Amino acid sequence: MNLLKNYRIEKRDHVSPLVLALSALVSLVAALMVTALLVTISGGDWKEAFSSLFGGAFGDKDAILETLVKSTPLILTGLAAAIAFRGKIWNIGAEGQLFAGAIGSYWAFVTFESLPTVPLLIIVFIAGCAAGGALGLLAGVLKAYFHVDEIITTVMTNYIVAYMLALILSGPWKEAGSVYRHTPALPDFVKLPIIVPGTRLNLGFILALLAAGLFYYLLKKTPLGYEIRALGSNPMASRFKGIAVSRTMITTLFISGAVAGMAGMIELFGSQYRIRMDLSTGYGFTGIIVALLGGLNPLAIIPAGIFFGGLINGSVRMQIFTKVPAALMSAVQAIILLFLLASQAIVRYRIRRVDDVD
Amino acid sequence: MLTDFLQTAIVISVLASTVRIATPLLLAALGELVTEKAGILNLGVEGTMLMGAFVSFLVANQTGSQWMGLLGAIVAGGVISLIMAFMSSTLKVDQVVTGLSINLLGSGVSLFWYRSAFPDFNLVAAELPTISVMEIIKIPLLSEIPFLGPILFSHRLLTYLAFLAVPAVWFFLYHTKYGLQIRGLGENPRAIDMKGLNVTRLQYLAAIFGGMMAALGGSFLTLGSTIRFFPEISAGRGWLAIVIVIAGNWRPARILIATLLFAFLDAFQLQVQGFGVQIPYQILLAMPYILAILVMMGGRLRSVAPRHLGIPYQRE
Numbered sequence: 060m061n062l063l064k065n066y067r068i069e070k071r072d073h074v075s076p077l078v079l080a081l082s083a084l085v086s087l088v089a090a091l092m093v094t095a096l097l098v099t100i101s102g103g104d105w106k107e108a109f110s111s112l113f114g115g116a117f118g119d120k121d122a123i124l125e126t127l128v129k130s131t132p133l134i135l136t137g138l139a140a141a142i143a144f145r146g147k148i149w150n151i152g153a154e155g156q157l158f159a160g161a162i163g164s165y166w167a168f169v170t171f172e173s174l175p176t177v178p179l180l181i182i183v184f185i186a187g188c189a190a191g192g193a194l195g196l197l198a199g200v201l202k203a204y205f206h207v208d209e210i211i212t213t214v215m216t217n218y219i220v221a222y223m224l225a226l227i228l229s230g231p232w233k234e235a236g237s238v239y240r241h242t243p244a245l246p247d248f249v250k251l252p253i254i255v256p257g258t259r260l261n262l263g264f265i266l267a268l269l270a271a272g273l274f275y276y277l278l279k280k281t282p283l284g285y286e287i288r289a290l291g292s293n294p295m296a297s298r299f300k301g302i303a304v305s306r307t308m309i310t311t312l313f314i315s316g317a318v319a320g321m322a323g324m325i326e327l328f329g330s331q332y333r334i335r336m337d338l339s340t341g342y343g344f345t346g347i348i349v350a351l352l353g354g355l356n357p358l359a360i361i362p363a364g365i366f367f368g369g370l371i372n373g374s375v376r377m378q379i380f381t382k383v384p385a386a387l388m389s390a391v392q393a394i395i396l397l398f399l400l401a402s403q404a405i406v407r408y409r410i411r412r413v414d415d416v417d
Numbered sequence: 418m419l420t421d422f423l424q425t426a427i428v429i430s431v432l433a434s435t436v437r438i439a440t441p442l443l444l445a446a447l448g449e450l451v452t453e454k455a456g457i458l459n460l461g462v463e464g465t466m467l468m469g470a471f472v473s474f475l476v477a478n479q480t481g482s483q484w485m486g487l488l489g490a491i492v493a494g495g496v497i498s499l500i501m502a503f504m505s506s507t508l509k510v511d512q513v514v515t516g517l518s519i520n521l522l523g524s525g526v527s528l529f530w531y532r533s534a535f536p537d538f539n540l541v542a543a544e545l546p547t548i549s550v551m552e553i554i555k556i557p558l559l560s561e562i563p564f565l566g567p568i569l570f571s572h573r574l575l576t577y578l579a580f581l582a583v584p585a586v587w588f589f590l591y592h593t594k595y596g597l598q599i600r601g602l603g604e605n606p607r608a609i610d611m612k613g614l615n616v617t618r619l620q621y622l623a624a625i626f627g628g629m630m631a632a633l634g635g636s637f638l639t640l641g642s643t644i645r646f647f648p649e650i651s652a653g654r655g656w657l658a659i660v661i662v663i664a665g666n667w668r669p670a671r672i673l674i675a676t677l678l679f680a681f682l683d684a685f686q687l688q689v690q691g692f693g694v695q696i697p698y699q700i701l702l703a704m705p706y707i708l709a710i711l712v713m714m715g716g717r718l719r720s721v722a723p724r725h726l727g728i729p730y731q732r733e
Contacts, residue, residue, distance in 0.1 A: 101533035149513055207713040210460070210513065211660060215706040218653045226699035344521060351514065384532035389525030396518040397500065404508040 074406055079354060082406045086398035093398075094391045103383040115376030116369030124258040128330055130368025132157065132339065134267040135322035136346025137353060137360040138274050143315040144347075145278060145355050146287040147294070148308055152198060152213025153319040154343025155220035156191035160320025161327045161334050162224065163190025165232070165242060168249060168328075176248050183249070184324060191320015192313045194220070199309030209312065217343070225336065232334070241335035251329035263329035267364075270318060274357035277314075287311055319343060341389065345371075348396045367392065425564075427688065432568045434684035435677060436576060440641065441466065441634035443579040443676045445658035446665070447586045448630025450672060452498075453662060454590060455623030456603040457505050458727035460516025461497070462631045463655025464523025468493045469635025471527035474646040475534060477548040483640055486548070490636035491629045497523065498628020499621070506620040509729035520655075528648045547644040551575070575637045580673075582630075587669040599623050603723025606730040616730055631655065653706060660709045667721050675712070679705055 095105035116126050136153040143150035164187030171182050194216050201207040228240040235243075251262040278284035286307045289297045297304055322342065331338055349367055353359035370392075374385040445462050452459045459465075472493040477486030497519060504515040535546050551573045560570040590596040601609045602619055610616050638650050657679055665672030686701035 097529070101529070103533075151517065201710065201714065205714045207710065208663075211656070211663075211713050212710055214653070214656050215709050218706040219703045222699040222703040226697050229699070230697075341524075347517060348521070382536065384529055384536070386525070386528040386532045389521070390529040391525070393518055393521035393525045396521060397504070400504060400510045400514060400518060401508055404504075404510045 076354075078406050079403060082402040083352060083354070083399060086402040087395060089402075090391065090395040090398045093394050094387065097390060098383055098387065101383070103381055108377050108381045108383045108387075111380045112370070112373040112377040114373070116373030121258065122372065124255055124260045126365060126369040126372045127264050128259045128261070128368075129372045130365040131263045131267045131329070132322040132326045132342040133345055133349050133367050133371075134271060134361055134364035135318050135325065136342050137349030137364050138270055138346075138357055139315045139319040139322070139343075140347045140350035141353065141355045141357060141360055142274055142278065142287065142318070143311055144291075144350060146290040146307065146311050148290070148311055148315075149210045150195065150198065150213050150312060150315045150319075151210055151347070152194060152216050152316070152343070153322075153346050154339060154341065155213070155217035156194045156316040156319035157323035157326070157339050157343050158220045158224055159194050159316075160187040160191035160323030161338055162220075162227065162323075163187050163193075163320065164324035164327060165334055166190075168245070169232075179249060180251075180328070183328065184321070187320045187324025187327075188317040189320070191323060192317030195312040195314070195316020195319075196309065198316075199312035202312075203305035203309055209308075221336075224334070228334065228336065234333075239335070242333045245328065245332045249328065250332060251325065259330060261329040263325035266321070266325060268361065270321065271357045271361050274318075278357065283307070283310060319346070322346075345392055348392050348399075351396060352399060429564060429567050431681070431684050431688050433571070434687060435681045436568060436580075437572060437641075437680075438683045439676045439680035440573075440576045440579045441637045441654055442658055442661060442679060443673065444575070444582065444634035444637070445631040445655060446661040446672050446676055447579075447582050447669065448627035448634070449658055449662050450627075450665075450667060450669065451586060451590070451599065451630075452623050452627030453667065453726055454603045454723055455599045455620050456606060456723055456725045456728070456730065457502070457620055457624050457627075458512045458516065459498070459501050459505075459519075459624060459627055460513060460659065461501055461519025461523070461655075462516075462627075462658050463651055463653065464520035465494055465497050465628050465631040466635035466638070466655045466658075467523040467527050467649070467651040468497055469632025470638040470650050471531060471635075471646060472632070473636035474548055474639040475530070477640060478546050483549070483551055486640050487633070487636055490632040494628040494630070494632025494635075495625050496628075497632070498624045501628065502621040502624035505729060506617050506624070509731065512727050512729070524649065531646060531648065545645050548639065550642065550644055551640050573637075573641045575633065575641050579634075579637075583669050583673050590669070595619075600723075602730075603725050606725055610730070610732065620730075631658070634658070657705060657709060660712060663722075664712045664715075667723065678712075679708065682708055 095109070098105040098108045115122055117123055136157060139150060139153045139156070164183045167183045167186030168179070171179055174182070197216070198209045198212040201212050202209045225240070228242070232242045234241060253259070253261050254265065278287065286297070286302045289300065289302060290304065290307055294304065323339070326338055327334060345367055349360055349363045353363035370388050374388045377383055378385040445466055449459060449462055469490040473486035473490035476489035477483050501515060501519055504510045505512045553571055553573055554577070556570040560566040562570070590600060598609060598614055598619055602616060602623070606616050609619070634654070635651060638654070639646055661672055661675045661679065664675040682704055686704055689696065690698050690701060
């Protein structure tokens with residue numbers, strides 16, 4: 060113990076982005092090791108599981124292109140989390156906002172079905188963003204004017220939206236004559252165009268990349284981006300600098316909800332073509348991990364999203380070939396996040412030798 | 418005559434359900450209260466409850482013993498909150514993000530474990546694994562009291578435990594040395610540190626207690642309620658427990674009242690569903706979550722929130 064007395068743990072003033080990226084990599088490796096352990100404990104062969112997982116994710120051209128399809132909603136929900144978290148605004152509601160986006164865009168399709176494809180798709184797109192954005196706006200207004208913590212509002216709206224969707228799918232929008240609770244499939248003319256023939260990769264992926272670029276610009280170069288970052292580093296100081304904190308929070312939550320709604324619209328019109336209860340299997344929550352793995356940087360969210368899209372895609376093959384349940388992925392995601400948080404906390408400190416105590 | 422009798426029976430049934438439904442919420446909320454009083458905002462209650470529900474189910478299914486199931490839940494809750502305490506108290510990671518990751522962990526691990534522990538069961542409900550639900554313990558004499566007997570004194574062990582925990586936690590927090598220290602952590606951790614007390618150790622203990630209570634609450638969702646487990650069985654109750662702590666203004670007695678309010682709403686909607694009233698049941702099911710937002714809107718309730726809640730303590 061005496062030996063330790065000469066050392067002190069101090070907070071570093073600055074951690075270089077390289078160190079942070081490195082710590083992200085280390086935590087990924089550590090998380091995969093724990094995952095291997097989990098697979099082994101559950102009676103599986105981790106080498107087989109990993110090889111079919113990564114083979115299914117990035118093994119060949121088809122696998123990679125399908126991974127990009129799976130990563131599309133994750134990049135978008137990642138952006139939703141990132142822009143809010145940058146301002147220390149905790150939008151946990153991307154899951155519900157995604158479903159709201161799907162519901163809103165489907166409503167727009169049903170309502171304006173007779174329009175030509177291009178204007179129809181534009182309306183559908185706007186409706187999806189607006190529906191997701193409306194939920195974000197609700198959380199923002201409740202926070203700004205009623206002091207309701209946005210965590211509570213966004214979590215509760217996730218549950219509320221799920222029940223409302225169940226209601227819609229059991230009645231008005233349910234496909235006639237089907238035993239399943241889902242809407243009829245969308246007609247071909249309204250599906251998002253496929254960009255690589257023979258695969259499912261569609262315009263949605265390009266839109267997600269554009270959104271990432273736009274968010275990067277928004278955060279870096281616009282007054283709103285400055286206000287969000289200021290809010291994140293010091294909300295008190297923001298108030299003194301004359302930033303309208305309420306307005307910034309409401310706008311941010313609206314944008315965050317809108318991009319999550321966009322994820323729902325794209326998932327519906329680009330990939331799944333009908334709304335069902337499992338249109339999203341937790342994309343809203345995975346988006347939070349994607350955002351944190353990407354260091355809340357919109358451009359870094361693209362590779363982070365593709366990585367998690369790969370895990371989801373590969374886990375399907377893993378389950379078929381090795382009998383290790385695909386549900387492993389939801390555990391892996393959480394383990395990655397915990398390791399990431401821990402490693403980034405550790406690199407923020409350093410142990411310094413202090414010879415002359417005080 | 419008959420309608421009077423029927424009405425009384427319905428009132429008794431709704432109120433008895435209220436007490437039963439309150440059990441997991443109350444256990445989790447009291448645990449969260451102690452954790453938050455120690456300055457740690459544990460948003461991982463949902464995931465901890467879910468783990469408690471799953472582990473108690475798994476252990477009870479494998480061993481055939483409900484007691485082992487309860488023990489399993491307590492251990493699981495302790496382990497999970499150890500992660501929470503390590504991240505927030507030792508590493509001083511942002512508590513909001515840590516809590517969220519605990520939720521994802523509970524959700525992911527329970528799902529994966531369930532699927533790999535019971536791989537051969539297909540989706541036919543009759544073939545799913547089951548446990549036996551805990552017996553109802555009728556308190557002698559007291560359960561004979563008309564009206565009150567069936568409402569208050571014909572419940573399962575965990576229900577009695579949850580309601581007895583209200584005065585116990587109150588007494589602990591306000592009338593014991595350790596309670597005082599824990600409250601001090603949430604208000605002024607520096608003073609606790611200056612006194613030579615170990616801030617980290619106390620925060621660990623509070624978080625572990627909170628996790629064990631949340632997991633016990635979760636175990637009631639399986640051991641006390643249903644013979645089967647299904648993924649996400651906690652269905653937001655952990656989040657409701659957090660809302661209840663806020664709505665209860667961080668005071669045990671008010672937390673009890675807030676819990677009963679949520680539980681009553683749930684019991685009421687169950688009864689309404691049973692009558693086949695023409696309200697879609699999905700809207701009824703969504704009511705507690707809507708109520709949670711409305712409750713939070715009801716004014717600035719945060720007046721007595723621990724001042725240092727959610728802020729990691731750093732020595733200068």
